[in-house]
Amino acid sequence: MKTPLLNAGRAWLTVGLIGMALSMVACQPKVDENIEGAASADAAKAGEASEAKPSMTVTVEKPTTANVGLSLDANGNVSAWQEASVGAEVSGLRLATVKANVGDQVRKGQVLATFVTATAEAESLQGKAAVMQAEASYENAKADADRARSIQDTGALSKSQIAQYLTAEKVGKAQWEAAKAAYSASQVRLGNTSVKAPDDGVISARSATVGGVVGAGQELFRMVRQGRMEWRGEVTPSEVGRVKVGQAVTVTLATGTELPGKVRAISPTADLQTRNIIVYVDLPRHSELTAGTFAKGRFMLGESSALTVPASAIVVRDGHNYVFVVGADNKASQRKVQTGRRVGERVELLDGLKPEEGVAVKGAGFLNEGDLVKVVK
Numbered sequence: 277m278k279t280p281l282l283n284a285g286r287a288w289l290t291v292g293l294i295g296m297a298l299s300m301v302a303c304q305p306k307v308d309e310n311i312e313g314a315a316s317a318d319a320a321k322a323g324e325a326s327e328a329k330p331s332m333t334v335t336v337e338k339p340t341t342a343n344v345g346l347s348l349d350a351n352g353n354v355s356a357w358q359e360a361s362v363g364a365e366v367s368g369l370r371l372a373t374v375k376a377n378v379g380d381q382v383r384k385g386q387v388l389a390t391f392v393t394a395t396a397e398a399e400s401l402q403g404k405a406a407v408m409q410a411e412a413s414y415e416n417a418k419a420d421a422d423r424a425r426s427i428q429d430t431g432a433l434s435k436s437q438i439a440q441y442l443t444a445e446k447v448g449k450a451q452w453e454a455a456k457a458a459y460s461a462s463q464v465r466l467g468n469t470s471v472k473a474p475d476d477g478v479i480s481a482r483s484a485t486v487g488g489v490v491g492a493g494q495e496l497f498r499m500v501r502q503g504r505m506e507w508r509g510e511v512t513p514s515e516v517g518r519v520k521v522g523q524a525v526t527v528t529l530a531t532g533t534e535l536p537g538k539v540r541a542i543s544p545t546a547d548l549q550t551r552n553i554i555v556y557v558d559l560p561r562h563s564e565l566t567a568g569t570f571a572k573g574r575f576m577l578g579e580s581s582a583l584t585v586p587a588s589a590i591v592v593r594d595g596h597n598y599v600f601v602v603g604a605d606n607k608a609s610q611r612k613v614q615t616g617r618r619v620g621e622r623v624e625l626l627d628g629l630k631p632e633e634g635v636a637v638k639g640a641g642f643l644n645e646g647d648l649v650k651v652v653k
Contacts, residue, residue, distance in 0.1 A: 330650035357504035367492035403459035410455035414448035421445035510552035
């Protein structure tokens, strides 16, 4: 027989178990709510992380179509238009003075050097005396001939005597003329003791030295006639057909100075060594022009329509030219292009880009394939 105390304990135990179960059931929704809240926060953070930020701010510009000049580039040398060799016209005389040096501007007829004139002056005086002597002889022979002519019909003189007088007159006249010619030659020789410039120009070389004894024809000075210089450009046989006499040429000197020129002549033959053809281009007078220096030239051949972009949009990588095309999604796509002429700050694109596509300009050099960019004006 069970006692009342045992029954009461069992009853309390049962009540306790029921209470604990009810408490667990009441707490279960709150735990689920906490789990769902944490999951929602993690998802939000993941969404924010998945939203990428632009890596670069760039400007975008579409290519434009414009008329661009057609040109042909060539290399060549600056040379004198014509060089005159100024030499000695007398032989065996000593140089007394040298009045011109390399780089001097000279005028036509200006004295460049002088020889010692003592010998030439003596020869001139001797020639003058010979003329006077020959003239006197002629006058004497002429008087005899005149008397013979006046009495030739009287029979006082034989025909042979008359012929001798007439012949002596002719000989005397010839000797007089020869003496005058010799005197004139001595005067010319005296005048040649002064070396004069044959034309306006610039002295480009000098070999004359005071005290030197030179021979006839020996060069004393070399000068650039009229100070004119020209550019001699070399073009290939396949290119020469595009060049015409009178075409405009822009010549860039070694110093970077650009000078306008004009085609004067085209050589009819090619150089046997280079197989190139020389084009002669007249240049204006300029202080930086020096014969023998290298220069580049650009022949202007006209104009043609071209698709151009700013030069800063061209990115050179691995020896190739690229642009970065920015699409509607603001992503940069690297595109290989073929470039052509360059005019100022713009470059012609021959292939690789459509007119309606926009390319990155500022900041293009720092982009990579697929970069997300922010486009600003």
